[in-house]
Amino acid sequence: MAKVGFVGLGIMGNPMAGHLIDAGHTLYLYDIKPVPAELTGKGGVACANGTEVAKNADIIIIMVPDTPHVGAALFGEGGIAAGLTPGKIVVDMSSIAPVETKEYAKKVNELGCDYLDAPVSGGEVGAKAASLTIMVGGPEGAFETVKPLFEKMGKNITLVGGNGDGQTTKVANQIIVALTIQAVGEALLFASKAGADPAKVRQALMGGFANSRILEVHGERMVKRTFNPGFRIELHQKDLNLALNGARQLQMSLPATALAQQLFSACAANGGAAWDHSALVKALEMLANHTVAPDA
Numbered sequence: 551m552a553k554v555g556f557v558g559l560g561i562m563g564n565p566m567a568g569h570l571i572d573a574g575h576t577l578y579l580y581d582i583k584p585v586p587a588e589l590t591g592k593g594g595v596a597c598a599n600g601t602e603v604a605k606n607a608d609i610i611i612i613m614v615p616d617t618p619h620v621g622a623a624l625f626g627e628g629g630i631a632a633g634l635t636p637g638k639i640v641v642d643m644s645s646i647a648p649v650e651t652k653e654y655a656k657k658v659n660e661l662g663c664d665y666l667d668a669p670v671s672g673g674e675v676g677a678k679a680a681s682l683t684i685m686v687g688g689p690e691g692a693f694e695t696v697k698p699l700f701e702k703m704g705k706n707i708t709l710v711g712g713n714g715d716g717q718t719t720k721v722a723n724q725i726i727v728a729l730t731i732q733a734v735g736e737a738l739l740f741a742s743k744a745g746a747d748p749a750k751v752r753q754a755l756m757g758g759f760a761n762s763r764i765l766e767v768h769g770e771r772m773v774k775r776t777f778n779p780g781f782r783i784e785l786h787q788k789d790l791n792l793a794l795n796g797a798r799q800l801q802m803s804l805p806a807t808a809l810a811q812q813l814f815s816a817c818a819a820n821g822g823a824a825w826d827h828s829a830l831v832k833a834l835e836m837l838a839n840h841t842v843a844p845d846a
Contacts, residue, residue, distance in 0.1 A: 551574060551575055551576075552575065552608045552609050552695075552699070553575070553576050553578065553606060553607045553608050553609075554570055554575045554576070554577050554578070554607055554608070554609050554610075554611065554699065555577070555578045555579075555580075555597075555600075555603035555604060555606065555607030555609070555610035555611065555630075556570070556577055556578070556579050556580075556603070556610075556611045556613070557579075557580045557581070557600050557603055557610065557611070557612050557613070557614070557623050557630065558581060558612055558613035558614040558619075558623070558644070559579060559580075559581040559583075559585060559586055559589065559613075560581070560613070560614075560615075561674050561677075561779075562613055562670070562673075562674065562677045563581070563613035563614075564586050564588075564589065564677075565674075565677040565678045565680075566611075566613060566643070566677050566682075566703045567579060567589055567594065567611075568588065568589060568592065569680050569702045569703050570699060570702055570703070571589065571592045571593055571594050572592070572702075573702045575699075576593070576595070577589070577593075577594045577595065578594075578595050578597050578602070578603045578606045578607050579594045579595060579596050579597060579603070580596070580597045580598070580599060580600055580602070580603045584596075598628070599627075599628030599629075600623055600624075600628055600629045600630040600632075600633065601628050601629060601630065601632040601633040602628075602633065603630065603633065604630045604631070604632070604633025604634050604638065605633040606633075607638070608637075608638055608639070609638070609639045609641060609695070609696055609699065610630055610634075610638065610639070610640050610641065611641045611642075611643055611699075612624070612630070612640070612641070612642045612643065612644055613643045613644055614644050615644065615785065615788075616644070616646060616788055617646040617647045617650050619644070620642055620644050620646050620650075620654065621650070621654065624640070624654055624657070624658070625657070631657070631658065631661060634658070634661045634662075634663050635662070635663075636661070636662025636663065637662065637663065638663045638664075639663060639664045639665070639666065639692050639695060639696060640658050640663055640664070640665050640666070641665075641666045641668050641696055641699075642654070642665070642666070642667050642668065642669075643668045643669060643670055643684070644669065645669040645670075645717070645720050645721075645724070645785075645788075645789055645792075646667075646669075646717060646792075647717065647792050647795070647796075648667075648714040648715075648717040648718045648721070648792075648796065649714070649799075651667045651687070651713060651714045651716075651717045652713050652714045655667070655688070655713035655714070664688065664689055664691070664692035665688055665692075665713060666686055666687065666688035666689075666692055666693060666696060666713075666716070667686070667687045667688060667713055667714060667715075667716040667717050668684050668685065668686045668687075668688075668696075668700065668716055669684075669685055669716055669717055669719075669720035670682040670683060670684050670685075670703075670704065670720075671683040671685070671720065671723050671727075672704070673780045673781040674779075674780045674781070675767075675780055676704070677703070680702060680703055680704065680705075681704065681705050682703055682704035682705070682706075683704060683705070683706040683707075683723075684700050684703070684704040684706070684707045684708070685708055685710055685716045685719040685720055685723070686700075686707065686708065686709045686710060686716045687709075687710055687711055687712055687713050687714055687715035687716030687717065687718075687719075688709075688712065688713050688716070689712075690709060693709045717792075718796075720789070721789060721792050721793045721796060722793075724786065724789035724790065724792075724793065725790070725793050725804070725807050727764065727786075727827075728786060728789075728790060728807065728810040728811075728814075728827070728830070729806050729807065729810055730762055730764040730765075731764055731768055731810075731827060731828060731830050731831075732806075732809070732810050732813065732830060732834075734762075734764055734765050734768060734769050734772070734831075735772060735828075735830055735831035735834050735842075736834060737751075737755070737760075738751065738752060738769060738772055738773065738831070738842045739831065739834050739835060739838055739840065739842050742840065742841070742842045742843065743838060743840045748772070748773050748842050748843055749773045749843075752765065752769045752770070752773060755769075767828075768826075768827075768828035771826060771828040771829075772828060772831045772842045772843070773842060773843050774843070774846070775843060775844070775845050775846045776826075776846075777822075777825045777826045777828060777829040777832075778826060779824055779825060779826045780826050781826060781827050782823065782824050782825070782826065782827070783814050783817050783818055783822055783823055783824070783825050783826070783827050783829060783830070784818060784823040784824065785827075786814060786827040787811065787814045787815065787818065787823075790807055790810060790811040790814065791811070793807050794807060794808060794811065810830070813830050813833040813834065814827070814830055814833070816833040816836065817829055817830060817832055817833050820832075820836075
């Protein structure tokens with residue numbers, strides 16, 4: 551059974567690493583904070599840095615917040631690259647910029663190792679339930695090697711194409727998610743201000759063509775006013791920045807995405823950077839001078 555390294559053990563990485571340990575893999579672990587006791591208690595091995603992780607593992611998974619963090623985890627002091635030897639596989643499951651992903655992959659390839667970009671969708675709930683959607687870019691051989699690990703962390707696993715294509719798919723996913731949150735928020739706010747019960751409106755809509763996972767999960771958050779973070783607004787802002795920066799490079803317009811980013815920015819400016827991204831509805835509520843439902 552492959553020895554696995556895991557760098558980044560936060561809200562997503564912790565449960566993902568836990569599933570791999572539960573499946574019987576030896577895991578070598580590193581995070582900038584102390585490695586969670588529940589992981590070492592199940593047999594995970596805490597390491598001093600990413601280099602030590604890479605020296606001990608055959609497959610090294612990275613799950614950190616943003617593009618610079620991946621670069622530092624790979625090539626910074628005590629980074630993964632210093633511990634790599636030919637034949638190992640690096641798997642970045644963070645959500646970062648496609649252009650930089652291709653650069654990181656090239657550098658890792660020069661060390662004789664394969665690289666997969668494999669960002670995920672499903673948030674904390676999906677990470678805990680091992681039901682993540684995993685979008686993979688990279689060589690097919692490496693994908694087939696790592697696929698049994700992906701299957702312990704997710705359910706919908708797709709090799710999209712070459713390096714960078716996984717990240718491009720994740721950016722597209724985040725565009726759809728943001729715009730659907732905005733649509734659900736506008737619909738429930740409209741219904742509420744018109745005098746209808748938003749909970750019953752949501753229930754009715756879930757039986758028709760307008761139903762979506764976001765209406766089910768985030769619509770409920772909007773009605774019940776439960777905005778504790780499963781996926782923070784500041785992280786979705788990061789993803790939409792990737793989309794808008796990419797659109798500029800491609801000389802195209804993403805007008806609805808730009809509007810969603812402005813609504814997220816309005817929330818962040820009012821202290822909501824750490825709110826769940828379903829709280830985008832609060833920016834719409836400020837514009838309407840009305841809330842979908844009373845705050846708890």
